[in-house]
Amino acid sequence: MVAFHHLGWRKPAIRILDRPSVFLAGAVSALLLLWGCFFFSTLDSIPFFSRSKSGLCNCNQPNPAFNLQFDPPVSTFYDDPSFGYTVDKRITNWDQKRRTWLGLHPSFEPRSHERVFIVTGSRSTPCKSPTGDHFLLRFYRNKVDYCRIHGYDIFYNNVLLDPKMPSCWAKIPAVRAAMLAHPEAEWIWWLDEDAAFTDMEYKLPLQRYKDYNFIVHGWPKEVYVKKSWLGLNAGSFLIRNCQWSLDLLDSWADMGPRSPNFDKWAGILMNEFKHESDDQTALAYLLLKEHQQWGTKRMHIETGYYLEGYWVLIVDTLKNITERYLEIETTTGMLRRRHAEKVSERYGVLREPSLKDAGNEFGSWRRPFVTHFAGCQPCNGKHNPLFTGKRCRDAMNIALNFADNQVLRNYGFVHRNLSDSSVVSPLPFDYPA
Amino acid sequence: MVAFHHLGWRKPAIRILDRPSVFLAGAVSALLLLWGCFFFSTLDSIPFFSRSKSGLCNCNQPNPAFNLQFDPPVSTFYDDPSFGYTVDKRITNWDQKRRTWLGLHPSFEPRSHERVFIVTGSRSTPCKSPTGDHFLLRFYRNKVDYCRIHGYDIFYNNVLLDPKMPSCWAKIPAVRAAMLAHPEAEWIWWLDEDAAFTDMEYKLPLQRYKDYNFIVHGWPKEVYVKKSWLGLNAGSFLIRNCQWSLDLLDSWADMGPRSPNFDKWAGILMNEFKHESDDQTALAYLLLKEHQQWGTKRMHIETGYYLEGYWVLIVDTLKNITERYLEIETTTGMLRRRHAEKVSERYGVLREPSLKDAGNEFGSWRRPFVTHFAGCQPCNGKHNPLFTGKRCRDAMNIALNFADNQVLRNYGFVHRNLSDSSVVSPLPFDYPA
Numbered sequence: 001m002v003a004f005h006h007l008g009w010r011k012p013a014i015r016i017l018d019r020p021s022v023f024l025a026g027a028v029s030a031l032l033l034l035w036g037c038f039f040f041s042t043l044d045s046i047p048f049f050s051r052s053k054s055g056l057c058n059c060n061q062p063n064p065a066f067n068l069q070f071d072p073p074v075s076t077f078y079d080d081p082s083f084g085y086t087v088d089k090r091i092t093n094w095d096q097k098r099r100t101w102l103g104l105h106p107s108f109e110p111r112s113h114e115r116v117f118i119v120t121g122s123r124s125t126p127c128k129s130p131t132g133d134h135f136l137l138r139f140y141r142n143k144v145d146y147c148r149i150h151g152y153d154i155f156y157n158n159v160l161l162d163p164k165m166p167s168c169w170a171k172i173p174a175v176r177a178a179m180l181a182h183p184e185a186e187w188i189w190w191l192d193e194d195a196a197f198t199d200m201e202y203k204l205p206l207q208r209y210k211d212y213n214f215i216v217h218g219w220p221k222e223v224y225v226k227k228s229w230l231g232l233n234a235g236s237f238l239i240r241n242c243q244w245s246l247d248l249l250d251s252w253a254d255m256g257p258r259s260p261n262f263d264k265w266a267g268i269l270m271n272e273f274k275h276e277s278d279d280q281t282a283l284a285y286l287l288l289k290e291h292q293q294w295g296t297k298r299m300h301i302e303t304g305y306y307l308e309g310y311w312v313l314i315v316d317t318l319k320n321i322t323e324r325y326l327e328i329e330t331t332t333g334m335l336r337r338r339h340a341e342k343v344s345e346r347y348g349v350l351r352e353p354s355l356k357d358a359g360n361e362f363g364s365w366r367r368p369f370v371t372h373f374a375g376c377q378p379c380n381g382k383h384n385p386l387f388t389g390k391r392c393r394d395a396m397n398i399a400l401n402f403a404d405n406q407v408l409r410n411y412g413f414v415h416r417n418l419s420d421s422s423v424v425s426p427l428p429f430d431y432p433a
Numbered sequence: 434m435v436a437f438h439h440l441g442w443r444k445p446a447i448r449i450l451d452r453p454s455v456f457l458a459g460a461v462s463a464l465l466l467l468w469g470c471f472f473f474s475t476l477d478s479i480p481f482f483s484r485s486k487s488g489l490c491n492c493n494q495p496n497p498a499f500n501l502q503f504d505p506p507v508s509t510f511y512d513d514p515s516f517g518y519t520v521d522k523r524i525t526n527w528d529q530k531r532r533t534w535l536g537l538h539p540s541f542e543p544r545s546h547e548r549v550f551i552v553t554g555s556r557s558t559p560c561k562s563p564t565g566d567h568f569l570l571r572f573y574r575n576k577v578d579y580c581r582i583h584g585y586d587i588f589y590n591n592v593l594l595d596p597k598m599p600s601c602w603a604k605i606p607a608v609r610a611a612m613l614a615h616p617e618a619e620w621i622w623w624l625d626e627d628a629a630f631t632d633m634e635y636k637l638p639l640q641r642y643k644d645y646n647f648i649v650h651g652w653p654k655e656v657y658v659k660k661s662w663l664g665l666n667a668g669s670f671l672i673r674n675c676q677w678s679l680d681l682l683d684s685w686a687d688m689g690p691r692s693p694n695f696d697k698w699a700g701i702l703m704n705e706f707k708h709e710s711d712d713q714t715a716l717a718y719l720l721l722k723e724h725q726q727w728g729t730k731r732m733h734i735e736t737g738y739y740l741e742g743y744w745v746l747i748v749d750t751l752k753n754i755t756e757r758y759l760e761i762e763t764t765t766g767m768l769r770r771r772h773a774e775k776v777s778e779r780y781g782v783l784r785e786p787s788l789k790d791a792g793n794e795f796g797s798w799r800r801p802f803v804t805h806f807a808g809c810q811p812c813n814g815k816h817n818p819l820f821t822g823k824r825c826r827d828a829m830n831i832a833l834n835f836a837d838n839q840v841l842r843n844y845g846f847v848h849r850n851l852s853d854s855s856v857v858s859p860l861p862f863d864y865p866a
Binding site for chain 1: 454498499501502503504506512514516519534536537538541546557558559560563564565566567569570571573574577582583584586587588589591592594595598610613614616617676704732763767770771772773774775776777778779780782823838841843844846848854855856857859860862863
């Protein structure tokens, strides 16, 4: 740039018109300089030059959220021959590997700390119970509805990824593979095939979990004091996509049938929990051991809301809950407002103040978040003899229709009778006023 | 700008250093002018000034894609008492209503012209065939997999929204309700319960459809000349979310069982197409009538790729297609590269040059886009007597596993045997080299 000191204050005002060519040269130079800065700053978007996050991005560019067509030819953990998806392939330094991947894929970085990926699944063969697959389809549809409303992704696994980890243990390899296939996800949420969302608006309180890596629903006293394998339920858990979690999954799998230590652990579990080895008892053991040790706790037993709710305590309350919610809506106009399904979260936020006295979980009149039909075994039909198959099927119908009503509302319809899955009625304007 | 003509060619080269202040003034003026242009163009991003698409946005803002919690208290069509979701509630001016909604929800505007929403569904009651629901679950899982890879949303409808439009007609009220519940979507894509994606990478060539509002797969000559109701297949169609389409759905529904004109139309369809009234024959009639009229055509019969492919022509080719693709991958390193599932589209783009001689549809070795098991009736089991139930089930297994392999690859596994749905093997590094 030209130095100014020689101009002094003694010169009269600049007379641009005396030298229009000089003026123009100045203008052009400035523009050239600016363009040069812009050009070099956009080199980041060219794969070979990409090393850091992009800052501003144009919303009118393809896919302002995720760039699904961008995978730079820069090595990541995927290119490491020693990396593998199976349980036997130990992984180290996963936190750094994920961070590097996110750094190379900047379109996935915004809000990545809240990103949830749901994994569910069932056997690969048809259910033995005649209505089994029908209910599995409805439970899956319910989960997909929840994901669509909240912008989550979901994967349904129906193959045995590790033949030595069948049955209840099969979720471990599935969750692990999902973590590795989805480095953009911060949380993996396992949900059993027979768990349904019964509050389509409720969201995981992730801000409460910043110090935890594993959350499961249960009763701490039952696990830590009474050592009951029923003190928690492994049908629904959140696991953070990090090295600590991969190590936990390794420890958990080590207690399972693929492990040479299976018999040893079976003995320990019988001793501590008076129960045979299964994924849930093993998990209870892992929780207990962490609880008993000094140091930071990364596993949390949630008691504040139905991350997993036992259907027997829930289903008979759904009719009353429906009426309470309708009552609220009768007096709160904004909650009756029709809207695009995509902005449903807004109405969840608007509804919260009306629910401040609702409580949560057993005894409350808040919609239960997740209702789990533990013991019903809709697929093989071998339900807990405490209840009949018909009781289970009727209850599943009620819960699934209760949930479906929250979805169908956005399409203009409702099941007037929670027990009738087939019949729906169109909703009048300003329902339920 | 200062005119140059007075400079002439007789002047010597510009001597900037003679007038540094003029040069600087030129530079500063250019920058001020540029900044001014930028400022006024970004006024769009300030709500009170927003009347058009937002330009730049910061990717690090909360939820750069969709703001799910924003629904301003400004009237839209949802707040109009005369607006309704049912087929009998005629809607007018839908294009303007959608545009207004998008304008009020700017986070949904970017790329809205490409946004696809898939609708599928089945009956509300369990299938009569013992394996029916099992296959429906797998077909649904397949569709959800495709959506997850491409960022589409999907809705599975399993209630009868209009009791007077049962069976094959039930898709019309479902598609219509989806259009109204999803003003953010430009295209609604109806897919039958027994249609599967068999090319997980292929994308709809939407750029070819800018002049069309309705696309279905078929053979123009069969429809327009031979007047065959089999000249198209209503099991897969794209319909643009616009007023023209709502009017088309009204015309289509008018030919159906809810309409007082049903008998009249049944007579006309029998006369023209020699076939009883159903949704497909009615659609063929609508295509024929548009074709015969003068003026702009908005309906298109796609012949270039399997928007819907008949399984009988496809299933026996899948083994060979698998081998051809593996051959290509053996010689093209980038296609063997493991990656996050979320960036799979990138590898679809990379694969295209290798497929330039593959052709498309019958006789090609390109993966078929959508394979439809028309005639198999997996739910009620009343298959076309041309083939056996076992032939259908075996074929569905092969196609679903063929598709599943493309998904499972991202989780590190493969079905080595396309006929075996249960067994998968871990993939070695650099497979299939």
